[in-house]
Amino acid sequence: MPHAVIIGSGIIGLSHAITAKERGWQVTLLERDGRALGASVRNFGTLWPIGCAFGPEREQALFGLRRWKELAARAGFWIRPQGSLSLAYREEAWAVLNEFASGSGEFALLDRAETLQRFPAANPDGLRGALFSAAETVVHPPSANAALVSYARELGIEMHFGTPVIRVHDDAVETSDGQRFAFDRLVIAAGDDMRLLFPQELAAAQIYRCRLQMMRTVPQPTGFDLGAILVSDLTLCHYPAFRDCPSTPKLRSRLEVELPQHKEWGVHVIAAQHHDGTLTLGDSHEYAADFAPDSHAEVDELILDALRGFVCLPDLRIAQRWHGIYLKSKIGQTQVVLHPRENVTMVTAMGGLGMTLSWGLAEKTISDWQP
Ligand SMILES: Cc1cc2nc3c(=O)[nH]c(=O)nc-3n(C[C@H](O)[C@H](O)[C@H](O)COP(=O)(O)OP(=O)(O)OC[C@H]3O[C@@H](n4cnc5c(N)ncnc54)[C@H](O)[C@@H]3O)c2cc1C
Structure with missing residues (x-):
């Protein structure tokens, strides 16, 4: 079975891990901290198609909403499709x-x-x-994240917390405790951390x-x-x-x-x-x-x-x-996807719409992979 390694247990890492597992990949997720502490547990929890440009981005957001609702039912977390009111x-x-x-x-x-x-x-x-x-919907970010982590485990995704990745080799990553995890495909969803993995590629991405x-x-x-x-x-x-x-x-x-x-x-x-x-x-x-x-x-x-x-x-x-x-x-993209190597996908700079766009982006990433 082809093996995907995902770095980061925020919403981008989790959505990629769960989608890859559903598509038949063996998946290992590596998280630096004892639990997710980044943007994915610090946001409003608003799933926000109204903020997305009409066209493919709005479609991606609406797809994401359907996935959030599906996952809330399966993983058992609170979700409320209450809509948004823009007051003038x-x-x-x-x-x-x-x-x-x-x-x-x-x-x-x-x-x-x-x-x-x-x-x-x-x-x-x-x-x-x-x-x-x-359309707009609310989740409670910390409890949704925790429920998705439990659900990922139930699906058979191997989760390693307290495990920072310090280096990416051609077909394996190395963690700070000296372990190596081999991959056919690697997703780097390290949030705002720009400095450790592929810093030059990130610096060039504006x-x-x-x-x-x-x-x-x-x-x-x-x-x-x-x-x-x-x-x-x-x-x-x-x-x-x-x-x-x-x-x-x-x-x-x-x-x-x-x-x-x-x-x-x-x-x-x-x-x-x-x-x-x-x-x-x-x-x-x-x-x-x-x-x-x-x-x-x-x-x-x-x-x-x-x-x-x-x-x-x-x-x-x-x-x-x-x-x-x-x-x-800096140039107004709502998602930046880099490929520093052929088998490495780096998802970054989702700005203020990462919760909304994550599932749609994961779907695209995994569909592009040839097992
Ligand atoms: C205040 C705020 C409000 C927001 N509100 C909304 C909103 O309402 N709706 C919306 O759609 N979006 C919102 N966003 C945007 C959204 O929260 C982010 O786009 C999204 O959470 C990014 O997810 P992520 O998984 O990339 O990053 P993160 O959640 O930051 O996760 C990255 C993870 O990678 C781990 N990591 C980093 N380096 C390593 C390493 N070397 N090895 C192992 N693990 C590593 C980190 O520990 C972290 O857990 C908001 C953002 C903020 C900050």
Whole structure:
């Protein structure tokens, strides 16, 4: 049986490992830490087709959604297809939503009254209307990751935690304890780690590191339901899907004037509620090769300030704060796949859509392999 070795137990590593196993490969997964601690357990858990460009990328995201739902049923983790609500406060944002919705039956434009009636947590002050999209879905990243690891074991995937790969030979990898694992195909899904394996290839791929600040509220009172994943004006300038709307540049210009600090720190805000009643909130975008260990209190305040503009929460006490790091393409690619050697696939720079696009990418990688 052909043998695939996968490096990394984040969502990219797990989706490739599980897909390869389903296709009849013998699979070994090697993870540096005792459990996944990277971007895959630090994100919102939003599966976000609405952020993807129309065409193949959106198809990949919708394929990923189907796989997430299938896997949630098999591996037994929480998933909630609750949809997303993009709230418009500025007239330019309302114009963007109208342009975005025109020509597609997949989205519902709601006027102000309808929005507030269906989503009472939306802030009514200055609200013009909203766009509801049913596809978006939430998982709880740490528990989904843990359940996928158990499921991978059940499938017969050999998992080695606490096992950093330090070198790639022609047909085997070497780990820090001196073991060698032979492969016919190797997938490197090492997250934001750019320095150890194939650093020159990564450096040539025009990617940079991005740090994002995140928060989680205390559980909201029983009965409170956000009703959807909520975003607003700032987010419409963030994702590729809205790039082609004629009013997006006008909205961006206005936001840059009105919210210069949000622009400086790359703040746009997503609020996603999880099964335990908590809300995950974020984020900011800071670009550098290395980051100081401390996070910025003023950036958290910018996030909370923007949040208050579109959500009225019963309890905005913050229980946890953390940051995540991902690699992002400097030239706007939403996924960067490198082949430093013929039998080696390096998946990197999934930016802020890695949870959404992972399963579709894994499907493509494994289909391209000749066993
Ligand atoms: C704050 C934040 C919010 C986000 N929100 C969303 C969202 O809501 N929706 C969405 O679709 N995407 C989101 N993303 C993006 C998404 O989380 C990432 O694209 C995705 O998790 C990347 O997965 P990964 O497996 O490549 O990396 P990681 O999860 O970082 O996993 C890489 C793994 O490789 C291991 N590793 C590294 N080097 C070695 C080595 N030499 N040997 C062995 N193991 C090694 C690491 O220990 C780690 O466990 C967000 C990202 C962040 C940071």
